Amino acid sequence: MEKVVDPKIYFRTAIALLLLLAATWMIAYINLGLFNLIAALAIAITKAIVIALFFMHIKGSSRLLHLAAIAGVMWLLILISLTLSDFLTRGWTQ
Amino acid sequence: MNTTTTIEAGLVHQQFDDIGQQREAAKLGMWIFLATEVLFFGGLFLSYTVYRFVYGHAFVEASRKLDVVIGGTNTAVLLISSLLMAFAVRASKLDQRRMLTGLLLGTAFLGCVFMLLKGVEYHKDYVDHLVPRMGFKWEGADPGNAELFYWIYFAMTGLHAIHVTVGIGILLVLALLAWRNTFSNGNHNTIEIAGLYWHFVDIVWCFLFPLLYLVGHR
Known part of the structure; x- marks a missing residue:
């Protein structure tokens, strides 16, 4: 049987992703000029990396x-x- | 690599040395497919980027008419569906048949919730005269470029919705097969690569949501 990941890691990953969603949503209501775009992209890239690392098991592959x-x-x-x-x-x- | 049990040895196709190599090959194939998908969506992301630079102001104005509550809720729905999918892959590795079937159905259900909300949103866009070539009306300064934004919006979310629909179909078939005990005793490769596909579709939405709904500040 293959090794499996501790369920805690999946829950933490999901909570981190939902917090990042909340962050990107809230930042959109503050006028930061060009930084709005930079923040939105930075958060989206972070979410993609978190999903790839922990949900898609890039970590450990x-x-x-x-x-x-x-x-x-x-x-x-x-x-x-x-x-x-x-x-x-x-x-x-x- | 030498952990192959007698049962697992029966799963190895003749072109592979052992189950570890077979699993690695399946995952590699899926990641290469996902790289082509990145470029498939990439063409649309490129168009978006160019037109956003050229017509930035019109894009900000046009984006404000989209329903950010539906878009944001859908992001959360997909993220939670990804969590269920990750647990489905885990259950398949642990040979938990009932758990696996339930989690696959749960993931498919959240996919359906996403599609339902998307449908409600598309209908709302239609009623608000935001669909290009179907009664598009724009009161603002730059109707042509606002319409361009909506072309890109429908192309990107439409292509994504097709991927979600395909994913739901795959999940339902896998749930049926899982119920019939197809993925027991180490035969969980299919679940794992279907999971990779589902997570990829989630990642695409993680970019679509801020780029389409949160352009500039609201």
Whole structure:
């Protein structure tokens, strides 16, 4: 039989995720200018990492699975950053 | 790797050396599929990013008309469904048949709650004239770009809703199979990779909620 995770870890993960949801919701009602976007993205990325680590068991899995999980994100970052390098530097945004 | 029991040895397909390698291969395959899904949604996230930079002000105005209470509640519903799914994977590893069936049905039920709330919200959007090409009306300054925001909103949430629907279907089939004791004695690979899919759909929503409902400050 495979090893299983202590149920406490799942409950803590869920509570952390719900607290992060509450945080992102509340921050939206405070005007912080550009920081609103930065905070929302930072919280979303944190939630994604927490889900991947504890619910999807990236924590404790092999290096090969870590690589496969990171690969998709890396290609997405290339897609977005190269496109933005064009849009942010050539005066498309009037 | 050498912990394979006699029962587990019977589960190993001929191309694998042992059950550990077989399980690792299944998980690797699912993670590679999820990487393609990241890029599938990635195209839409890219469009969103570009248009948000170009028409930021119109996006902030348009976003304020969305129902943040339904969107936020749906985020919580999906997060809790992910918790049930994580426990379902655990139950499958512990050979708890009744617990596994119940948790899979519970996860599917929360998926249905999500879809129901989404349906209520889409209907509300329709009544409020927010659906592009279906009576879209905008009183604000920039109707064309507000409509663009709603195109992106319906494309992203629609693609996500299709994924939730597929997930509910998978969960219901697995619940039936679990009830028939298909996943006992170490045969829990299917549950684990279905779990990975469900958690991924949850992660996508974790980005959609702030990006669509909480653009700028409300």
